[in-house]
Amino acid sequence: MDTQCDHKILDEILEKHQYNPGNIIAILQDTQEVYRYLPKDIFPYYSDRLGISQAQIFSIATFYENFSLEPKGKYVIKVCDGTACHVRKSAAILDQLRKELGLSSAKKTTEDLLFTVETVSCLGACGLAPTLTVNDRVMGMMTPQKVTDLLVTLREGKTDAEM
Numbered sequence: 144m145d146t147q148c149d150h151k152i153l154d155e156i157l158e159k160h161q162y163n164p165g166n167i168i169a170i171l172q173d174t175q176e177v178y179r180y181l182p183k184d185i186f187p188y189y190s191d192r193l194g195i196s197q198a199q200i201f202s203i204a205t206f207y208e209n210f211s212l213e214p215k216g217k218y219v220i221k222v223c224d225g226t227a228c229h230v231r232k233s234a235a236i237l238d239q240l241r242k243e244l245g246l247s248s249a250k251k252t253t254e255d256l257l258f259t260v261e262t263v264s265c266l267g268a269c270g271l272a273p274t275l276t277v278n279d280r281v282m283g284m285m286t287p288q289k290v291t292d293l294l295v296t297l298r299e300g301k302t303d304a305e306m
Protein backbone atom coordinates (compact mmCIF):
# COMPACT_ATOMS: atom_id res chain seq x y z
CA MET A 144 0.00 0.00 0.00
CA ASP A 145 3.03 2.29 -0.11
CA THR A 146 3.39 5.00 -2.70
CA GLN A 147 6.57 5.37 -4.71
CA CYS A 148 7.30 9.10 -4.58
CA ASP A 149 7.83 11.20 -7.63
CA HIS A 150 11.18 12.85 -6.91
CA LYS A 151 10.31 15.73 -9.20
CA ILE A 152 7.45 16.65 -6.89
CA LEU A 153 9.71 16.34 -3.85
CA ASP A 154 12.32 18.53 -5.52
CA GLU A 155 9.70 21.19 -6.26
CA ILE A 156 8.69 21.20 -2.60
CA LEU A 157 12.32 21.46 -1.50
CA GLU A 158 12.95 24.27 -3.95
CA LYS A 159 9.93 26.19 -2.69
CA HIS A 160 11.52 26.07 0.77
CA GLN A 161 15.03 26.84 -0.53
CA TYR A 162 16.36 23.49 0.68
CA ASN A 163 16.29 24.98 4.16
CA PRO A 164 16.29 22.27 6.86
CA GLY A 165 14.74 24.85 9.19
CA ASN A 166 11.60 24.63 7.05
CA ILE A 167 11.23 20.90 7.58
CA ILE A 168 7.76 21.18 9.13
CA ALA A 169 6.45 23.20 6.17
CA ILE A 170 8.18 20.76 3.80
CA LEU A 171 6.43 17.82 5.46
CA GLN A 172 3.11 19.70 5.40
CA ASP A 173 3.42 20.32 1.66
CA THR A 174 4.39 16.68 1.12
CA GLN A 175 1.39 15.47 3.05
CA GLU A 176 -0.85 17.73 1.02
CA VAL A 177 0.29 15.95 -2.14
CA TYR A 178 0.18 12.34 -0.86
CA ARG A 179 -2.32 12.71 2.02
CA TYR A 180 0.32 11.05 4.21
CA LEU A 181 4.11 10.88 4.49
CA PRO A 182 5.39 7.97 2.38
CA LYS A 183 8.40 6.07 3.71
CA ASP A 184 10.77 6.93 0.92
CA ILE A 185 10.67 10.68 1.58
CA PHE A 186 12.80 10.15 4.69
CA PRO A 187 16.05 9.04 3.02
CA TYR A 188 15.43 11.49 0.18
CA TYR A 189 14.90 14.56 2.34
CA SER A 190 17.68 13.50 4.69
CA ASP A 191 20.08 13.40 1.77
CA ARG A 192 18.94 16.69 0.24
CA LEU A 193 18.64 18.69 3.45
CA GLY A 194 21.64 17.29 5.29
CA ILE A 195 19.68 16.26 8.39
CA SER A 196 19.29 12.75 9.70
CA GLN A 197 16.33 10.54 8.86
CA ALA A 198 15.82 10.07 12.59
CA GLN A 199 15.35 13.83 13.04
CA ILE A 200 12.80 14.05 10.24
CA PHE A 201 11.05 10.97 11.55
CA SER A 202 10.81 12.35 15.06
CA ILE A 203 9.16 15.52 13.72
CA ALA A 204 6.78 13.47 11.59
CA THR A 205 5.73 11.39 14.58
CA PHE A 206 5.61 14.28 17.08
CA TYR A 207 2.90 16.27 15.31
CA GLU A 208 -0.50 14.65 15.37
CA ASN A 209 -1.43 16.06 11.99
CA PHE A 210 1.20 14.06 10.17
CA SER A 211 0.32 10.55 9.13
CA LEU A 212 2.71 7.77 8.22
CA GLU A 213 -0.15 5.62 6.98
CA PRO A 214 -1.94 6.16 3.67
CA LYS A 215 -5.27 7.90 4.12
CA GLY A 216 -8.43 7.81 2.08
CA LYS A 217 -9.59 10.49 -0.33
CA TYR A 218 -12.31 11.30 2.21
CA VAL A 219 -11.16 11.53 5.81
CA ILE A 220 -14.20 11.33 8.09
CA LYS A 221 -13.63 12.34 11.70
CA VAL A 222 -16.42 11.41 14.07
CA CYS A 223 -16.59 13.49 17.22
CA ASP A 224 -16.66 11.58 20.46
CA GLY A 225 -16.57 14.56 22.79
CA THR A 226 -19.06 14.72 25.65
CA ALA A 227 -21.85 16.57 23.83
CA CYS A 228 -21.64 14.25 20.84
CA HIS A 229 -21.29 11.15 22.97
CA VAL A 230 -24.47 12.01 24.88
CA ARG A 231 -26.27 12.44 21.57
CA LYS A 232 -25.21 8.98 20.44
CA SER A 233 -22.13 9.56 18.33
CA ALA A 234 -21.22 5.90 18.94
CA ALA A 235 -24.10 4.83 16.69
CA ILE A 236 -22.75 7.13 13.94
CA LEU A 237 -19.31 5.62 14.25
CA ASP A 238 -20.69 2.06 14.29
CA GLN A 239 -22.73 2.72 11.16
CA LEU A 240 -19.74 4.14 9.29
CA ARG A 241 -17.49 1.25 10.27
CA LYS A 242 -20.15 -1.32 9.44
CA GLU A 243 -20.82 0.12 5.99
CA LEU A 244 -17.15 0.49 5.15
CA GLY A 245 -15.85 -2.70 6.78
CA LEU A 246 -13.59 -0.72 9.11
CA SER A 247 -12.72 -0.99 12.80
CA SER A 248 -10.67 0.82 15.42
CA ALA A 249 -7.61 -1.03 14.08
CA LYS A 250 -8.41 -0.72 10.36
CA LYS A 251 -9.14 2.93 9.64
CA THR A 252 -8.81 3.11 5.85
CA THR A 253 -10.63 1.20 3.12
CA GLU A 254 -8.57 -0.90 0.66
CA ASP A 255 -9.60 1.33 -2.26
CA LEU A 256 -8.23 4.35 -0.35
CA LEU A 257 -11.54 6.14 -0.65
CA PHE A 258 -12.38 6.46 3.05
CA THR A 259 -10.58 6.90 6.34
CA VAL A 260 -12.62 6.95 9.54
CA GLU A 261 -11.13 8.42 12.71
CA THR A 262 -12.45 9.76 16.00
CA VAL A 263 -11.69 13.13 17.60
CA SER A 264 -12.42 14.47 21.04
CA CYS A 265 -14.29 17.69 20.18
CA LEU A 266 -14.77 19.45 16.89
CA GLY A 267 -15.83 22.69 18.54
CA ALA A 268 -19.35 22.52 17.12
CA CYS A 269 -21.09 20.99 20.13
CA GLY A 270 -24.36 22.84 19.38
CA LEU A 271 -24.66 20.67 16.26
CA ALA A 272 -23.97 17.38 18.08
CA PRO A 273 -23.51 14.70 17.00
CA THR A 274 -21.02 16.01 14.48
CA LEU A 275 -18.43 14.73 12.08
CA THR A 276 -16.15 16.28 9.50
CA VAL A 277 -15.47 15.18 5.95
CA ASN A 278 -12.09 16.58 4.95
CA ASP A 279 -12.54 19.44 7.45
CA ARG A 280 -16.10 20.25 6.38
CA VAL A 281 -18.30 20.11 9.50
CA MET A 282 -21.60 18.24 9.30
CA GLY A 283 -23.95 18.32 12.27
CA MET A 284 -27.08 16.62 13.61
CA MET A 285 -25.91 13.32 12.19
CA THR A 286 -27.95 10.13 12.34
CA PRO A 287 -27.06 6.62 11.16
CA GLN A 288 -29.39 7.18 8.17
CA LYS A 289 -27.65 10.44 7.27
CA VAL A 290 -24.33 8.58 7.40
CA THR A 291 -25.60 6.09 4.83
CA ASP A 292 -26.78 8.94 2.58
CA LEU A 293 -23.47 10.73 3.01
CA LEU A 294 -21.50 7.68 1.87
CA VAL A 295 -23.70 7.35 -1.21
CA THR A 296 -23.08 11.01 -2.04
CA LEU A 297 -19.32 10.70 -1.56
CA ARG A 298 -19.15 7.48 -3.59
CA GLU A 299 -20.88 9.29 -6.43
CA GLY A 300 -17.90 11.63 -6.34
CA LYS A 301 -19.86 14.75 -5.50
CA THR A 302 -17.69 17.74 -4.77
CA ASP A 303 -17.82 19.62 -1.48
CA ALA A 304 -20.12 22.23 -2.94
CA GLU A 305 -22.68 19.64 -4.02
CA MET A 306 -22.80 17.75 -0.73
Ligand code: FES
Binds near residue numbers: 224227265270
Ligand atom coordinates in the same frame (compact mmCIF):
# COMPACT_ATOMS: atom_id res chain seq x y z
S1 FES B 1 -18.38 17.33 21.65
FE1 FES B 1 -18.66 16.98 19.53
S2 FES B 1 -18.38 18.93 18.67
FE2 FES B 1 -17.97 19.21 20.75
